[in-house]
Amino acid sequence: MPKLGMEPLRRKALVDAALSAIGDQGTLTVTMSDIARRAGVSPALAHHYFGSKDELLIATIRSLLADLRRDTIHALNAAASPRARVSALIRVSFHAGQFAPETVAAWLAFYSQAQSSEAMRHLLVLYARRLHSNLVVNLAALCPPDLARGIAEGAAALIDGLYLRRALAAAPLSRERSIALTEAYVDAALARARIEMPAEGRHA
Amino acid sequence: MPKLGMEPLRRKALVDAALSAIGDQGTLTVTMSDIARRAGVSPALAHHYFGSKDELLIATIRSLLADLRRDTIHALNAAASPRARVSALIRVSFHAGQFAPETVAAWLAFYSQAQSSEAMRHLLVLYARRLHSNLVVNLAALCPPDLARGIAEGAAALIDGLYLRRALAAAPLSRERSIALTEAYVDAALARARIEMPAEGRHA
Amino acid sequence: MPKLGMEPLRRKALVDAALSAIGDQGTLTVTMSDIARRAGVSPALAHHYFGSKDELLIATIRSLLADLRRDTIHALNAAASPRARVSALIRVSFHAGQFAPETVAAWLAFYSQAQSSEAMRHLLVLYARRLHSNLVVNLAALCPPDLARGIAEGAAALIDGLYLRRALAAAPLSRERSIALTEAYVDAALARARIEMPAEGRHA
Amino acid sequence: MPKLGMEPLRRKALVDAALSAIGDQGTLTVTMSDIARRAGVSPALAHHYFGSKDELLIATIRSLLADLRRDTIHALNAAASPRARVSALIRVSFHAGQFAPETVAAWLAFYSQAQSSEAMRHLLVLYARRLHSNLVVNLAALCPPDLARGIAEGAAALIDGLYLRRALAAAPLSRERSIALTEAYVDAALARARIEMPAEGRHA
DNA sequence: CATGAATGAGTTTTCATTCAT
DNA sequence: TATGAATGAAAACTCATTCAT
Numbered sequence: 001m002p003k004l005g006m007e008p009l010r011r012k013a014l015v016d017a018a019l020s021a022i023g024d025q026g027t028l029t030v031t032m033s034d035i036a037r038r039a040g041v042s043p044a045l046a047h048h049y050f051g052s053k054d055e056l057l058i059a060t061i062r063s064l065l066a067d068l069r070r071d072t073i074h075a076l077n078a079a080a081s082p083r084a085r086v087s088a089l090i091r092v093s094f095h096a097g098q099f100a101p102e103t104v105a106a107w108l109a110f111y112s113q114a115q116s117s118e119a120m121r122h123l124l125v126l127y128a129r130r131l132h133s134n135l136v137v138n139l140a141a142l143c144p145p146d147l148a149r150g151i152a153e154g155a156a157a158l159i160d161g162l163y164l165r166r167a168l169a170a171a172p173l174s175r176e177r178s179i180a181l182t183e184a185y186v187d188a189a190l191a192r193a194r195i196e197m198p199a200e201g202r203h204a
Numbered sequence: 205m206p207k208l209g210m211e212p213l214r215r216k217a218l219v220d221a222a223l224s225a226i227g228d229q230g231t232l233t234v235t236m237s238d239i240a241r242r243a244g245v246s247p248a249l250a251h252h253y254f255g256s257k258d259e260l261l262i263a264t265i266r267s268l269l270a271d272l273r274r275d276t277i278h279a280l281n282a283a284a285s286p287r288a289r290v291s292a293l294i295r296v297s298f299h300a301g302q303f304a305p306e307t308v309a310a311w312l313a314f315y316s317q318a319q320s321s322e323a324m325r326h327l328l329v330l331y332a333r334r335l336h337s338n339l340v341v342n343l344a345a346l347c348p349p350d351l352a353r354g355i356a357e358g359a360a361a362l363i364d365g366l367y368l369r370r371a372l373a374a375a376p377l378s379r380e381r382s383i384a385l386t387e388a389y390v391d392a393a394l395a396r397a398r399i400e401m402p403a404e405g406r407h408a
Numbered sequence: 409m410p411k412l413g414m415e416p417l418r419r420k421a422l423v424d425a426a427l428s429a430i431g432d433q434g435t436l437t438v439t440m441s442d443i444a445r446r447a448g449v450s451p452a453l454a455h456h457y458f459g460s461k462d463e464l465l466i467a468t469i470r471s472l473l474a475d476l477r478r479d480t481i482h483a484l485n486a487a488a489s490p491r492a493r494v495s496a497l498i499r500v501s502f503h504a505g506q507f508a509p510e511t512v513a514a515w516l517a518f519y520s521q522a523q524s525s526e527a528m529r530h531l532l533v534l535y536a537r538r539l540h541s542n543l544v545v546n547l548a549a550l551c552p553p554d555l556a557r558g559i560a561e562g563a564a565a566l567i568d569g570l571y572l573r574r575a576l577a578a579a580p581l582s583r584e585r586s587i588a589l590t591e592a593y594v595d596a597a598l599a600r601a602r603i604e605m606p607a608e609g610r611h612a
Numbered sequence: 613m614p615k616l617g618m619e620p621l622r623r624k625a626l627v628d629a630a631l632s633a634i635g636d637q638g639t640l641t642v643t644m645s646d647i648a649r650r651a652g653v654s655p656a657l658a659h660h661y662f663g664s665k666d667e668l669l670i671a672t673i674r675s676l677l678a679d680l681r682r683d684t685i686h687a688l689n690a691a692a693s694p695r696a697r698v699s700a701l702i703r704v705s706f707h708a709g710q711f712a713p714e715t716v717a718a719w720l721a722f723y724s725q726a727q728s729s730e731a732m733r734h735l736l737v738l739y740a741r742r743l744h745s746n747l748v749v750n751l752a753a754l755c756p757p758d759l760a761r762g763i764a765e766g767a768a769a770l771i772d773g774l775y776l777r778r779a780l781a782a783a784p785l786s787r788e789r790s791i792a793l794t795e796a797y798v799d800a801a802l803a804r805a806r807i808e809m810p811a812e813g814r815h816a
Numbered sequence: 817c818a819t820g821a822a823t824g825a826g827t828t829t830t831c832a833t834t835c836a837t
Numbered sequence: 838t839a840t841g842a843a844t845g846a847a848a849a850c851t852c853a854t855t856c857a858t
Binding site for chain 3: 637638639641717720721723724725726727728733736737740741762765766768769770771772773774775776777779780781785793796797799800801803804807
């Protein structure tokens with residue numbers, strides 16, 4: 001029952017199917033057949049639209065990152081102050097959709113794959129840079145630039161680490177607790193900055 | 205030319221070969237043939253000693269964890285105070301051998317595999333619990349138990365996150381910087397605790 | 409935007425596309441998609457007009473042979489004597505269009521396919537018979553019939569062999585040299601006939 | 613029932629199976645499964661020993677050429693004079709084994725493949741050069757060098773052409789007739805040389 | 817007339833695993 | 838103890854072909 005204009009629908013269905021398959025099995029070694037089955041199409045169609053498994057995988061992480069970016073932009077726009085924007089970045093990182101066990105498992109699989117796929121690594125690095133830069137820009141309004149960079153690095157690492165622990169599903173740190181932990185980290189670091197250099201006043 | 209008493213040597217050679225193969229390729233999909241070749245034996249022998257690829261993989265992560273455990277015990281024994289022991293735990297986590305790119309890549313691959321292998325997950329959970337408990341015990345001497353747990357969770361997550369970023373090899377946080385960042389996290393958290401509850405005095 | 413009277417145009421475009429695809433890749437394993445793309449239509453249309461890949465291939469060699477036949481008739485009509493007609497046959501065989509590397513590659517592919525396709529073999533046999541008979545008829549005016557047959561066989565084989573060597577593109581025998589070689593063959597054979605049987609006089 | 617030292621046996625069996633499969637079907641598109649089945653092994657074993665289909669195919673033509681070379685050397689050694697060596701080269705070319713329909717079909721398939729495989733082309737060019745050079749060396753003892761080259765080119769092309777016609781299996785030129793035709797070509801060409809330049813005397 | 821959508825059947829290739837020696 | 842020999846099972850990928858529109 002062929003219909004016109006199916007391509008974008010199929011592409012999306014396949015990318016979603018890939019994400020869910022990877023999330024379920026926690027590995028990129030999921031088969032094209034498995035993904036296709038989840039999307040309700042033949043494996044041949046998946047190849048038809050994406051050319052190869054690798055490209056489907058790339059499209060999949062790209063989609064994950066695009067979601068994250070969209071949410072980030074939205075959250076930043078809704079925040080009124082630098083500190084609020086830092087909180088927004090943290091909250092978005094632990095956004096329900098991103099923090100679901102399957103999504104976390106998929107992230108992990110992509111990170112692992114990045115060891116051997118330059119394209120994959122590139123995408124993940126872009127994401128890391130974007131988060132870092134967003135954090136630094138807003139933290140710089142609250143403390144000296146050097147410190148802002150340090151806090152940004154720490155916060156980003158903390159976020160990633162909390163994801164990783166989530167993947168283990170052993171110490172089931174909740175979304176809220178993860179956010180609280182990260183906020184506390186930022187607060188403590190900023191507080192310390194204020195104590196150690198009380199004379200420096202406000203930062204633009 | 206079979207020799208007597210080769211078993212432990214072969215097992216070690218195969219585990220080391222597996223670790224280096226996984227580290228190089230960043231994935232557990234390395235082949236038994238590849239591992240066997242690195243160990244200088246036939247794939248059949250790898251099966252002879254380990255029964256299956258899965259079991260060789262389990263033995264490999266077990267070896268990684270055993271190393272870490274040995275180093276940890278040693279470092280803890282050499283530290284004189286609770287705070288020094290916390291530092292020792294941090295330092296061991298970023299120990300040169302563990303923090304080498306190949307080892308980090310291997311860790312990541314194991315975490316990823318843990319999604320679908322109960323045995324793998326179990327081992328990683330054990331390691332996570334051990335680190336957590338070591339941290340809590342020593343932090344509890346410096347702050348209230350609840351806070352100690354929070355700091356321990358944060359520090360452990362931070363360590364894992366710094367590993368993960370190391371795996372990306374994009375923001376090449378050095379070993380020293382990673383240690384400093386984690387120490388700063390602990391210091392800031394403890395300092396905050398002291399400010400917020402100055403009257404509480406010493407903790408056992 | 410379907411148009412009326414497109415059928416002959418499409419058929420020709422597809423046959424030409426098939427020939428060029430086969431010539432470029434030197435094999436009949438070119439895909440229908442490739443051929444259709446070159447013709448600027450969808451693979452489905454190629455099927456619509458030809459029913460199957462096999463039939464398109466048959467139509468393609470048929471077209472090649474039709475061209476050759478047309479050229480042959482034309483060249484024979486323009487020649488004034490039996491010997492000139494033999495030369496005409498030789499020249500036509502090495503006609504620029506036929507002797508282009510891509511066309512030679514296509515010929516070779518068809519010959520190869522003839523091993524397993526009766527239809528293909530039939531067409532090539534027809535061509536071979538026609539050339540043979542044309543040669544014999546004209547050579548018989550210059551020598552005894554038996555010898556004429558022998559020379560025709562030799563000349564035809566020589567032509568095919570020169571094609572084959574052209575396909576290799578290693579000893580790049582030019583069109584002119586190929587013609588000269590074949591002419592020399594005929595001359596030598598005829599000369600020999602005259603020496604060995606000088607008394608026989610003219611042949612009809 | 614594994615035995616030691618099977619490798620050379622399997623390699624030979626696979627190469628022979630490939631040759632017969634290609635000969636039967638007249639195409640290199642025979643499947644590895646088909647070849648393996650003929651050799652009595654699994655497709656996986658064929659890959660194990662040859663790495664890929666392409667390499668098995670290369671090994672196959674290599675074997676064909678090696679046979680031819682061996683026969684050639686043998687025949688040349690058994691011939692007492694330059695003219696006898698030319699005859700030997702002709703006879704070897706039409707040697708029973710090489711001239712069997714399946715072998716001829718295989719040759720044709722390889723020539724066809726040479727259009728797109730540099731390795732294949734290289735091997736066929738080597739063979740062509742060797743035959744040419746063998747012919748020239750011996751013909752040069754019977755006529756001027758320039759003419760020797762011309763005759764060699766013609767004879768080689770004639771041989772190839774007779775093969776090609778054999779592949780068609782339409783004008784079933786026998787082995788003997790093919791040899792006779794080629795010998796006649798050489799004789800006629802040499803005779804002509806003697807008539808046209810009677811003063812030149814013997815050639816070294 | 818023309819095509820985008822879709823797939824079944826098949827092909828190469830890989831790899832963990834087994835087993836006789 | 839050790840391995841060369843061998844394979845079943847599965848995976849990615851290809852392609853001629855069909856069909857509703």
